[in-house]
Amino acid sequence: MTTDNTRESDLEKAEFIDIAHKIVREGLGPICDNCLGRQFATVSSGLSNKKRGEILRYALKKRDVEIESGKCWLCNGLFVHLEDWVSKALEALEEYEYNSFLVGTKVSGLILENEELMWEIAGASFAEPLKAELNREVGKRIEQETGKIAEFDRPEIVVLLNLWTDEVALQVNSVFIYGRYLKFLRGIPQTKWFCRACRGKGCERCNFTGKMYAESVEELIKDSILDEFQGVDMVLHGSGREDIDARMLGSGRPFVVELKEPKRRHVDLQKLEEKVKEENVGKLEVTGLQYVNREMVARVKNAKAAKTYRVKVALKTDVKEAELRDAVAALDGVVIEQQTPTRVVHRRADLVRKRRVHELKLMNYAIGSCAIEIKCDGGLYIKELISGDGGRTKPSLSELLGAEAEVKELDVVDVDLDVSVEDGKS
Ligand SMILES: [Zn+2]
Ligand SMILES: [Zn+2]
Numbered sequence: 001m002t003t004d005n006t007r008e009s010d011l012e013k014a015e016f017i018d019i020a021h022k023i024v025r026e027g028l029g030p031i032c033d034n035c036l037g038r039q040f041a042t043v044s045s046g047l048s049n050k051k052r053g054e055i056l057r058y059a060l061k062k063r064d065v066e067i068e069s070g071k072c073w074l075c076n077g078l079f080v081h082l083e084d085w086v087s088k089a090l091e092a093l094e095e096y097e098y099n100s101f102l103v104g105t106k107v108s109g110l111i112l113e114n115e116e117l118m119w120e121i122a123g124a125s126f127a128e129p130l131k132a133e134l135n136r137e138v139g140k141r142i143e144q145e146t147g148k149i150a151e152f153d154r155p156e157i158v159v160l161l162n163l164w165t166d167e168v169a170l171q172v173n174s175v176f177i178y179g180r181y182l183k184f185l186r187g188i189p190q191t192k193w194f195c196r197a198c199r200g201k202g203c204e205r206c207n208f209t210g211k212m213y214a215e216s217v218e219e220l221i222k223d224s225i226l227d228e229f230q231g232v233d234m235v236l237h238g239s240g241r242e243d244i245d246a247r248m249l250g251s252g253r254p255f256v257v258e259l260k261e262p263k264r265r266h267v268d269l270q271k272l273e274e275k276v277k278e279e280n281v282g283k284l285e286v287t288g289l290q291y292v293n294r295e296m297v298a299r300v301k302n303a304k305a306a307k308t309y310r311v312k313v314a315l316k317t318d319v320k321e322a323e324l325r326d327a328v329a330a331l332d333g334v335v336i337e338q339q340t341p342t343r344v345v346h347r348r349a350d351l352v353r354k355r356r357v358h359e360l361k362l363m364n365y366a367i368g369s370c371a372i373e374i375k376c377d378g379g380l381y382i383k384e385l386i387s388g389d390g391g392r393t394k395p396s397l398s399e400l401l402g403a404e405a406e407v408k409e410l411d412v413v414d415v416d417l418d419v420s421v422e423d424g425k426s
Pocket of ligand 2: 203204
């Protein structure tokens, strides 16, 4: 094998044998082949550090250099007991489903000090850090044992070798699923609201649940799917949120759920949709589920999504249909100046936002009520567009009619997301 001979002859230059000699002479005791070879990691590629160490040891013997044998002073025998770390890692990984992983090492203070000392003796110009070799060697063995792939970019699990504690810990990365939810029942918030009286501790007012509402979209989805992934927790990231008393119909609202520390990551999403439906009849459904990457969370949350609403409006009985048609036409395509509504100003900054009504249609009219469909920029408060909120929203249906108008029921029927889900597929 000529190539190997060339590699070996690179290492056998006097310059390197001199350094190896210095390591043997000035080191704090016996040195293993891995630790010796690692100081020359960049000299000849394609060899393991162990092999490099063997070649140099042989070259030193030819020079009649006496080499101490015994436990390596630098790694303290770490590379002799590599298999122990591999078994610990495999044991920790056993109950997890994954395709890709990465090994990381938390090096102990003693080894760091030894390594610095080594670099003072040998120079660090050709060396590789101990942790890089350990990560690679343990990674290779896990690959061989499991058939899984060590991946730097987006590993599903990071295996952490802690040389301080002698323990292996896992960092299990979240699974992200994109979808849309439909909410058929009014009175359910998107996420859990802590009880205002006790702030979540539990009190008489909240019946010791700590919550303002018994259920939320997030909790309902979580109850149906978390077990399937055997995760620790689930968080819902919605593209905006509807009012608690509004239904979410039509195409549904885009969301990404994050499943934390899942033991299962390849669940059949079609079946998952069915499960959510069966367990939440009359309340909730999810559609279009697909696995995505972490970046989709921010993209879905920050998307400028146009919304379409259908509202039932209560009117003063003396409002005539013609007046109503004129008022509706006057709002169509108009930019609304909206000061933060009175009902939310306690939790949102008080400022004036400009939002456009894309389209406004009168769906039906009866004496004292009507139904309107509104397509508008995300972030326009619909209840106030109708009521005027005491002049804080301008113009408003109420203002144009010169008579009180109030939303009685509100449904969201479309959320038009300007984000491509295809780009975020995982
Ligand atoms: Zn060593
Ligand atoms: Zn309470």
